Amino acid sequence: MIRKFISKLLRRGAPTAPRARLDRAASGPVVVGHAEHRIEPRLVSSNAVRVTRTLQEAGFLAFIVGGAVRDLLLNVKPKDFDVATNATPEQVQHLFRRARIIGRRFRLVHVMFGSDTIEVSTFRANQVENAETDVHGRVVRDNVFGSQEDDAARRDFTINALYYDPATQNVIDYHRGVADLRARLIRMIGAPERRYREDPVRMLRAVRFAAKLGFEIEAQSRAPIAKMADLIANVPAARLFDEMLKLLLSGHALVSLERLRAEGLHHGLLPLLDVVLEQPMGERFITLALKSTDERVRRGKATSPSFLFACLLWHEVLKHWEEIKGRGELSMPALSLAMDRVLDAQTEALAIQRRFAADMREIWGLQPRLERRVGRAPYRLLEHLRFRAGYDFLLLRCEAGECDAALGQWWTRFIEADANARLQLQTELQSTSTGSSANPKRRRRRKRRAEGAPAAPTEQGEDSSEDR
Ligand code: ATP
Ligand code: MG
Numbered sequence: 001m002i003r004k005f006i007s008k009l010l011r012r013g014a015p016t017a018p019r020a021r022l023d024r025a026a027s028g029p030v031v032v033g034h035a036e037h038r039i040e041p042r043l044v045s046s047n048a049v050r051v052t053r054t055l056q057e058a059g060f061l062a063f064i065v066g067g068a069v070r071d072l073l074l075n076v077k078p079k080d081f082d083v084a085t086n087a088t089p090e091q092v093q094h095l096f097r098r099a100r101i102i103g104r105r106f107r108l109v110h111v112m113f114g115s116d117t118i119e120v121s122t123f124r125a126n127q128v129e130n131a132e133t134d135v136h137g138r139v140v141r142d143n144v145f146g147s148q149e150d151d152a153a154r155r156d157f158t159i160n161a162l163y164y165d166p167a168t169q170n171v172i173d174y175h176r177g178v179a180d181l182r183a184r185l186i187r188m189i190g191a192p193e194r195r196y197r198e199d200p201v202r203m204l205r206a207v208r209f210a211a212k213l214g215f216e217i218e219a220q221s222r223a224p225i226a227k228m229a230d231l232i233a234n235v236p237a238a239r240l241f242d243e244m245l246k247l248l249l250s251g252h253a254l255v256s257l258e259r260l261r262a263e264g265l266h267h268g269l270l271p272l273l274d275v276v277l278e279q280p281m282g283e284r285f286i287t288l289a290l291k292s293t294d295e296r297v298r299r300g301k302a303t304s305p306s307f308l309f310a311c312l313l314w315h316e317v318l319k320h321w322e323e324i325k326g327r328g329e330l331s332m333p334a335l336s337l338a339m340d341r342v343l344d345a346q347t348e349a350l351a352i353q354r355r356f357a358a359d360m361r362e363i364w365g366l367q368p369r370l371e372r373r374v375g376r377a378p379y380r381l382l383e384h385l386r387f388r389a390g391y392d393f394l395l396l397r398c399e400a401g402e403c404d405a406a407l408g409q410w411w412t413r414f415i416e417a418d419a420n421a422r423l424q425l426q427t428e429l430q431s432t433s434t435g436s437s438a439n440p441k442r443r444r445r446r447k448r449r450a451e452g453a454p455a456a457p458t459e460q461g462e463d464s465s466e467d468r
Helices: 002-013 046-057 067-073 089-095 148-153 177-183 192-198 201-213 219-234 237-248 253-262 271-277 280-298 305-326 331-350 354-369 377-382 387-399 405-416 419-432 444-450 459-466
Strands: 030-032 062-065 082-085 099-102 108-113 116-122 139-141 162-165 170-173
Touching: 046 062, 046 082, 046 089, 046 108, 046 116, 062 067, 067 162, 067 177, 089 099, 089 108, 089 116, 170 177, 192 201, 192 219, 201 219, 201 237, 201 253, 237 253, 237 305, 253 280, 280 305, 280 387, 305 331, 305 354, 305 387, 331 354, 354 377, 354 387, 377 387, 377 405, 377 419, 387 405, 405 419
Parallel strands: 082 116
Antiparallel strands: 030 170, 062 082, 062 162, 099 108, 108 116, 162 170
């Protein structure tokens, strides 16, 4: 009874007045009812509904917001749910048993239900006039609370500024986002140039959403991107890294990178992308790596950022490895130096975290070791913590024609075989191979590189790689 009364009150407080028309009324937002949007209730997270209901029962406004509403309207199951409310972070925290306030620049509340987390943010104002900015106009602090309308205006694209109230099943639309969703357009809210200046990451986001949803970037939102691309350089590395990770693990990485190139966003943007997109040598390998990551994401399989970054930078490592060996360095120490160089150049700008960098080194370091298949070496590799990643990486290299397919096939059989069959595989190898290294046939470029390496696997080689 009380609940009904309160939600009635709330509905009165919230901008309702259902209107079927999608054009924006001068006086307020458009409210799109269920008959029109037909959001599937089974796609809506029950935890998100619990959060909005609890907040509403306590007298606050609360809506599901952002990407989740966009995806629901497209009849796609959202990967996560965000809630926006007029309650302050402290008020939100008090209402839930397992909730904690996070973030400094933007204070948010994480409400936890088992392994599921609902992110709750307080309506924020887009106080650009008074906000603290850097010398390029990038907003560095904007933690001022505001009204729901303010909150809608500070969001990036019209399709990301929709509010869904599970209680009334209304979608509240301040910027004609529903119309843009239907027209399949990514449209910046407000003056695009100003919004990109406030936060240059929005350029990357425009491309990411266009690629992910198969939408076009609306002409005026698109026009300034090419000339403003350089502003990305002022964005803190950790933030860029997060955004790039979202892009690369979106399930649409290949298309996203193609679009970045088409928008002129790849040049002088991130060292990683410069390397990746301007290096024809590794193109086939990288394309395959991105395709396989996209497929994994779409099938809901786990994906590892380290593996992906190891793929993206592999040809850069090869280039340096070759060069260092050319100066007379032994193969394995040369590889280690090449990895240092590549990671040093990247970590500063992309903030590849230490954890990822360590894994990447392991994956790369395993590549020459996977060529050694006699004696104890392959058994030791099977026990290596990153063996699986190294082997998957090898398969990609084989698929890209960078090493003999027989090498990958041999490992596939070796992994599956029992003890006797393993011995048999090693014996076969020695009888079919001229040298004990059983090195596969290589392309000319790799052959030259291999000359610096010992012909047969040596303990020294193995040790030096394990020392890393
Ligand atoms: P995804 O499905 O990829 O998570 P999303 O739209 O939910 O997409 P998030 O990065 O999770 O994207 O951000 C949540 C919401 O916060 C966005 O929908 C948008 O309204 C707002 N937002 C995020 N980043 C920005 C930004 N840089 N500028 C303005 N608004 C932003
Ligand atoms: Mg999201």
